[in-house]
Amino acid sequence: SLLRHKLAISTLEDLTEGSFQTVIGEIDQIDPSKVERLIMCSGKVYYDLLDKRRNEGREDIAVVRIEQLYPFPEEDLAEVLAPYQNLKSIVWCQEEPMNQGAWYCSQHHMRRVAVAHKKELLLQYAGREASAAPAVGYASMHAEQQEKLLQDAFTV
Template identity: 40%
Template sequence: GFELGFAMASPNALVCWEAQFGDFHNTAQCIIDQFISSGQAKWVRHNGIVLLLPHGMEGMGPEHSSARPERFLQMSNDDSDAYPFSEQFEVSQLYECNWIVVNCSTPANYFHVLRRQILLPFRKPLIVLTPKSLLRHPEAKSSFDEMVSGTTFQRVIPENGLAAHAPHEVKRVIFCTGKVYYDLVKERKNQDLEKQVAITRLEQISPFPFDLLKEELEKYPGADLVWCQEEHKNSGYYDYVKPRFRTIVNHTRPIWYVGREPAAAAATGNKNTHLVSLRRFLDTAFNLEAFEGKT
């Protein structure tokens, strides 16, 4: 509550509130629902508060794994059935949304999204899902060249490896967000599928980057489309992204789900169960025949 009031009274300050674990934001649920999500719609008051919510399936158990991104996405006000294209698409989307939900996979993008938050000519709440394991991950690094003048926040980070150089050979495009990207890249290399499988990261989930994803989908017209997440099926992002992908392709191509099975708890507290379920969905993600014959 203090941070919310401070952000409202000081719009030029970058005010951040960090939950010890993302799960613990439920103690602030009343403030999130009553003030942060709907404050502008109810009282025409802008607020630029930043919520930093540790989130990631790291085998730490049900109270230390999930910031419940599905709840924030459900309360987002963008329309899943409308492709709102305009010349100033990115800025108009940000202006019209009730809050911004991101899951950054690189230090540079994390820097840029905080910088953008204070440089915007208006204020919107920013929800940042922050995997703790990426603090020490050897692959989660950025050059300072990605943070100099002329660089900006990337809403989508497209495939830039072998698959991007020969898109006609790509059999599957995997879309994901957050730290699961690093698990997917490692598994793709182990299975020697770097030419057949492209991996694209959504760094900004809401407002949904329709324009950039349309470009990605047009690159790979003959490929399977897969959404991969480490969260359980009834959690995470799938229910939010699926209708929006279908809108982009005008319902002509399915978007398949790869991830953990539905569950009541946000995560398992058993390390072995965690690793088995990780192995299972990685196998499905790179099984190029997994969805043959399905509609």
């Protein structure tokens, strides 16, 4: 749950004087020239990806949040990608099955931005396999799938 997560907060100033961000770039001080993989995501999985990246001390991976899926913020995403000139891969990571969630309806937008950034970039998917159900129903299987999708985000 994100209800009391220390990173899932907004200050009063953010709420009164800030504005909605359609794309939120990397929050850690990582040298963009060292980043070879960019992981995009939306929702709670962001915090799992961030924890994994920090725990592994990876400075070759940036994690970016897409906060608005429609209309898709292609220009804002392109702006966030601009500093990462040495990217070798871009991954979309989601907890939902492949045939559900943002991948199903937004991958063509993500691909367009990736190719515009660097022609040879391929957008890859890290997440659960396609399924009729949104969840497996067994806590142990869910935990296995969760660990696999996080690992895939770092390695596919």
